[in-house]
Amino acid sequence: MVRGPGAVLTRRWAPRPGALVVVAALTLPLFVTGIPLVPHTGVEALLYDVVLFNTAPVLALVFCVRAGRRHPGERVVWWGAALTMALTMAGNVVFGLAAAQPGGAPYPSAADAWWLASYLPLFAVPPALLRLRLRRLRATTWLDGLIGALGVTAVAVVYVIGPWLEAPGLSGLEAAVTLAYPIADVLILALIGAVVAVVGLRADRLLVLTCVVLANKAVGDLLLTAEQADGGYVPGGPLDLLWIGNAVLITAAAVYLPGPVRPRAADETGTGRRAVVVPLACTGASLVVLGLEWGDVRLGVGELCAVGCLVASMARTALTVPELRALHDARRQASTDELTGLTNRRGLVREAEQHLAAGRRVALALVDLDGFKAVNDGLGHAAGDELLRLLAERFQEAVRPGDLVARLGGDEFAVLLPDATSADAHQCARRVHELACRPVDLDGVVTRVGASVGIAGAPDQAGTVAELLHRADIAMYAAKARRGGVRWYAPGDADAATSDAAEPPAGDGALLFRPWQGSGDRILAAVAMVRTDASLPLAPAGLALLDDTLRAVAGWWEAAPVPAVVTVTAADVTTSRVPDRIAAALLRSGLPAGALVVSLDRDALVAHPDEVPPLLSALQARGISSAVPALGTGALALVALQDLPADRVLLDRALTRDVVRNRRANLVVAHTVALARALGSTVLAESVDEHSDAALTRLGCEVLRPTAPLPPEEFARRLRRSDPVPPSPVAG
Numbered sequence: 068m069v070r071g072p073g074a075v076l077t078r079r080w081a082p083r084p085g086a087l088v089v090v091a092a093l094t095l096p097l098f099v100t101g102i103p104l105v106p107h108t109g110v111e112a113l114l115y116d117v118v119l120f121n122t123a124p125v126l127a128l129v130f131c132v133r134a135g136r137r138h139p140g141e142r143v144v145w146w147g148a149a150l151t152m153a154l155t156m157a158g159n160v161v162f163g164l165a166a167a168q169p170g171g172a173p174y175p176s177a178a179d180a181w182w183l184a185s186y187l188p189l190f191a192v193p194p195a196l197l198r199l200r201l202r203r204l205r206a207t208t209w210l211d212g213l214i215g216a217l218g219v220t221a222v223a224v225v226y227v228i229g230p231w232l233e234a235p236g237l238s239g240l241e242a243a244v245t246l247a248y249p250i251a252d253v254l255i256l257a258l259i260g261a262v263v264a265v266v267g268l269r270a271d272r273l274l275v276l277t278c279v280v281l282a283n284k285a286v287g288d289l290l291l292t293a294e295q296a297d298g299g300y301v302p303g304g305p306l307d308l309l310w311i312g313n314a315v316l317i318t319a320a321a322v323y324l325p326g327p328v329r330p331r332a333a334d335e336t337g338t339g340r341r342a343v344v345v346p347l348a349c350t351g352a353s354l355v356v357l358g359l360e361w362g363d364v365r366l367g368v369g370e371l372c373a374v375g376c377l378v379a380s381m382a383r384t385a386l387t388v389p390e391l392r393a394l395h396d397a398r399r400q401a402s403t404d405e406l407t408g409l410t411n412r413r414g415l416v417r418e419a420e421q422h423l424a425a426g427r428r429v430a431l432a433l434v435d436l437d438g439f440k441a442v443n444d445g446l447g448h449a450a451g452d453e454l455l456r457l458l459a460e461r462f463q464e465a466v467r468p469g470d471l472v473a474r475l476g477g478d479e480f481a482v483l484l485p486d487a488t489s490a491d492a493h494q495c496a497r498r499v500h501e502l503a504c505r506p507v508d509l510d511g512v513v514t515r516v517g518a519s520v521g522i523a524g525a526p527d528q529a530g531t532v533a534e535l536l537h538r539a540d541i542a543m544y545a546a547k548a549r550r551g552g553v554r555w556y557a558p559g560d561a562d563a564a565t566s567d568a569a570e571p572p573a574g575d576g577a578l579l580f581r582p583w584q585g586s587g588d589r590i591l592a593a594v595a596m597v598r599t600d601a602s603l604p605l606a607p608a609g610l611a612l613l614d615d616t617l618r619a620v621a622g623w624w625e626a627a628p629v630p631a632v633v634t635v636t637a638a639d640v641t642t643s644r645v646p647d648r649i650a651a652a653l654l655r656s657g658l659p660a661g662a663l664v665v666s667l668d669r670d671a672l673v674a675h676p677d678e679v680p681p682l683l684s685a686l687q688a689r690g691i692s693s694a695v696p697a698l699g700t701g702a703l704a705l706v707a708l709q710d711l712p713a714d715r716v717l718l719d720r721a722l723t724r725d726v727v728r729n730r731r732a733n734l735v736v737a738h739t740v741a742l743a744r745a746l747g748s749t750v751l752a753e754s755v756d757e758h759s760d761a762a763l764t765r766l767g768c769e770v771l772r773p774t775a776p777l778p779p780e781e782f783a784r785r786l787r788r789s790d791p792v793p794p795s796p797v798a799g
Contacts, residue, residue: 084130084322085322087126087130087318087322088126088315088318088319088322088323090122090126091122091123091126091127091314091315091318091319092319094119094123094311094315095123095308095312095315097119098119098120098307098308098311101114101115101303102303102304102305105301105302105303105304106301106303107302107303111303112163112302112303115303116163116302116303117163119311120159120302120303120307120310120311121156121159123314123315124152124155124156124310124311124314125156126314126318127148127149127152127314127315127317127318127321128149128152128153128156130318130321130322131145131146131148131149131152131317131321132145132146132149133321134321134322135149140199141195141199143191143192143195144192144195144196144199145321147188147189147191147192147195148188148189148192148317148321150188151185151186151188151189151192152185152314152317154181154182154184154185154188155181155182155185155310157181158178158179158180158181158182158185159178161176161177161178161181162176162178162302163302165178174241174244175240175241179244179247182288183244183247183248183251186254186255189255189281189284190254190255190258192277193258193259193261193262193277193278193281194258196262196273196274196277197262197265208265210379210380210382210383211265211383212261212262212265213261213375213376214349214350214376214379214380215257215260215261215262215263215265215349216257216258216260216261217257217349217372217373217376217379218348218349218350218352218353218376219253219257219259219260219349219352220253220256220257220260220372221352221353221356221369221370221372221373221376222352222356222369223249223252223253223256223257224253224369224372225359225369225370245292248288248291249288249292251288252285252288252289255282255284255285256281256282256285258281259278259281259282260349262274262277262278263278272324273320273324276316276320276324277320280313280317283309283312283313283316284309284310286309287306287309287310287313290306290309291306294306349376350376350377350380353372353373353374353376353377353380354373354377356369356370356373357370357373357374357377404474406452406455406456406474407456407459407474408459409459409463409472409473409474409480410471410472410473411473411474411475411476412473412475412476412481414473415471415475415481415483416532416536418483419431419483419525420532422483422485423525423526423531427485428485428486428487428524428525428526428527429483429484429486429487429524429525429535430483430484430487430489430491430492430522430524430525431481431482431483431484431522431523431524431525431535431536431539432481432482432484432492432495432496432499432520432521432522432539433475433479433480433520433521433522433536433539433540433542433543434462434479434480434481434482434500434503434518434519434520434543435478435479435518435519435520435543435547436458436478436479436480436503436516436517436518437516437517437518437519437547437551437670438515438516438517438636438637438670439451439454439455439478439516440478440609440611441609441610441611441636441637441639442454442509442514442516443611444610444611445610446509446512446514450509450510450512453509453510454507454509454514454516455474455478457507458502458503458507459472459474459480461502461503461505462480462482462499462502464502465495465498465499465502466482466484466495466499467484467487467491469485469486470482470483470484470485470487470495471483481539482495482496482499489555492524493522493555496520496522496553497553499518499520500518500520500551500552500553503516503517503518504516504517504518515637517551517637517670518551519543519544519546519547519551519552519554520543520546520552520553520554521539521540521541521542521543521544521545521546521553521554521555521556522539522542522553522554522555522556523535523538523539523541523542523555523556524556528556538556539556541556542554542556542557545557578595578596578597578608578612578615578616578619578778578779579595579597579605579776579777579778579779580593580594580595580596580619580631580776580777580778580779580782581593581594581596581605581774581775581776581777582774582776582782582785583771583772583774584771584772584774585769585770585771585772590627590629590785590786591629591769591771592629592630592631592632592664593620593629593630593631593632593782594607594631594632595607595608595612595616595631595633595634596608596776597612607632607633607634607666607668608633608634609633609634609635609636609639610633610635610639610645610648610649612633613648613649613652614652614655614656616631616633616663617652617655617656617658617662617663618656619631619779619782620656620658620662620663621656621658622779622780622783623782623783623786623787624658624662626783626786626787627783627786627787628661628662629786630661630663630664630692631662631663631664632663632664632665632666632694633663633664633665633666634666634667634668635665635666635667635668635671635682636668636670636671637668637670637671637675639671640667640671640678640679640682645682645685646682646685646686646689646691649663649686649689649691650689653691659690660689660690660691660692661690661692663691663692664691664694664714664715665686665691665692665693665694666693666694666695667679667682667683667693667694667695667696667713668696669696672696680712683695683712683713684712687712687714692714692715693712693713693714693715694713694714694715694716694717694751695713695715695716695717696716696717697716697717697718697739697743712746713748714748714749715748715749715750715751716739716743716748716749716750716751717751717752717753718736718739718750718751718753723736723752723753723755723759723763726755726759726762726763726766727758727759727762733762733766736763736766736768737766740766740767740768741767744767750767750768750769751768751769752768752769752770752771753770753771754770754771754772
């Protein structure tokens with residue numbers, strides 16, 4: 068190893084690969100200067116026929132070996148090319164030595180053995196390239212390659228080898244060598260045809276360059292054979308430029324093109340118009356060969372190859388028909404929802420794009436089911452699937468001919484209404500909403516869900532399908548924020564849909580806990596929340612996440628006995644054995660009944676006023692705490708309290724926000740608190756402002772101050788840093 072200043076000098080003067088490629092390319096114009104001097108003198112032969120003629124092949128040999136060592140995955144390709152160059156140069160040396168003898172080189176000579184041997188490693192290069200670039204070949208792709216090979220062979224045999232077979236004066240070893248070159252060249256051309264037929268016209272640069280080099284070699288060898296037959300090959304002529312050019316191309320490829328290439332699947336090679344150009348061309352060429360050559364007494368090799376090409380083409384056609392049918396079915400299935408048979412999101416988008424491209428007005432209604440998750444979890448996935456199928460049938464009956472009903476996924480549907488006026492779209496959305504809210508009989512269990520419908524129109528409110536979907540989605544969530552119903556898109560809805568900016572982002576299905584703090588920043592409860600989608604606001608966690616919630620509580624219960632709050636929805640109330648289900652979950656978790664507070668949402672109280680009191684009594688009998696919101700702001704709220712045996716009551720903000728400014732509101736709150744406490748319930752109120760919170764505290768309310776939701780681990784760490792007091796959790 069050279070060290071010290073010499074090493075620096077060596078690195079400084081070490082030639083770069085790019086510079087050597089330029090050197091190889093310069094040999095072409097320099098060699099041209101010697102063509103007029105043929106036949107060369109001794110000095111000229113040394114300069115042109117030895118130095119310039121072999122510079123590019125030597126560089127190609129060196130860089131092919133280098134590329135094979137640096138990229139083991141392509142070793143067969145580059146070392147095959149290197150071996151081809153080595154055998155070719157060996158033939159050149161043998162021929163040059165023989166040509167220097169008196170009388171020149173004989174034909175055939177030992178050089179022909181080296182030149183013919185150079186074909187063998189060359190034949191391995193195209194298959195190796197295909198193996199690296201294609202993961203898997205279908206039967207039709209193999210047939211494409213066979214069609215290309217046979218078609219090219221048919222033409223080459225008839226119009227390339229044929230003339231040599233009929234050439235007079237050839238016999239013995241001379242005839243064998245003379246025919247060996249065109250036969251090998253025909254095999255090369257067949258390989259080119261097969262490669263191009265397999266990869267189509269989208270081959271990468273290395274494959275294209277390989278085909279060019281092979282074709283160039285075939286042409287040069289055929290011209291060389293012609294010269295040999297006409298009186299002998301003389302070195303230094305224009306024909307030598309073909310081999311020098313090939314060596315330059317191989318050198319450049321070995322320097323710039325080796326490296327990993329993403330393998331393509333069979334589907335990426337055998338489809339498309341450009342992929343069938345070569346097989347069709349080869350089939351047509353075979354028909355021409357048969358048409359021109361048919362009629363003589365004998366059936367030659369060319370005709371046999373043409374017949375084989377046609378047979379392979381017919382087999383390819385026979386396999387293509389079921390492939391096209393399967394492709395059609397796959398495209399249809401790709402646009403159809405498997406569960407309901409409705410169009411899916413892809414089909415809806417494609418249909419909407421066609422209408423917008425034609426300049427037609429369209430309206431889009433997005434329908435999201437409220438309470439579906441509770442049905443799906445409470446009655447099972449089979450019942451949930453049946454509910455979706457029944458609702459899909461209802462929705463199809465509610466639309467006009469030409470309207471499109473689609474299921475976008477989960478419990479979300481869409482209705483596309485071409486050429487619909489605002490009144491038509493609103494009327495259709497109202498029908499869909501009404502049908503969604505009707506009771507459904509699921510194997511003897513009658514249940515119901517709600518729906519939130521958002522509508523947007525194009526081109527008035529959106530210019531593209533993406534904008535139309537986005538605005539209808541915003542309107543739908545605005546409707547959901549207002550407890551369901553139908554809502555047209557309005558610019559202000561975007562603010563309402565994203566108003567919960569304090570909530571940290573969470574992944575789909577992530578369980579979070581919103582701490583509620585009482586006086587003195589004491590943590591009173593952990594309200595379980597979940598985000599079903601990263602782009603949506605948080606929602607109260609229901610019974611579907613009961614086990615997950617209790618597992619999280621178990622992580623902090625010993626250190627800080629703070630209960631978690633889970634929400635029971637209207638759909639949960641209709642399912643049977645809810646108290647038993649909750650008690651069983653507590654038993655599995657090993658936690659006491661005080662570790663959980665069951666909160667009923669407002670929809671459950673309104674939709675099932677008769678079922679709620681027995682449910683609360685059953686929970687109370689099992690020692691499980693409950694919480695309900697106070698319905699209304701007046702006498703009705705007071706009347707409802709007597710029938711709701713809940714442990715905790717959450718006052719409506721519409722009442723508590725005016726407790727300071729409005730004397731009547733103050734009196735109602737005072738009487739509500741007095742009645743609830745007399746019935747054995749604790750009264751909770753969300754924080755309003757400093758003065759209102761002080762007034763609510765004086766009236767006997769436990770004021771709850773919400774904070775940002777936290778993951779279970781972070782919530783547990785916060786509990787360890789605080790002083791939790793668990794007796795007054797919030798109603799969800």
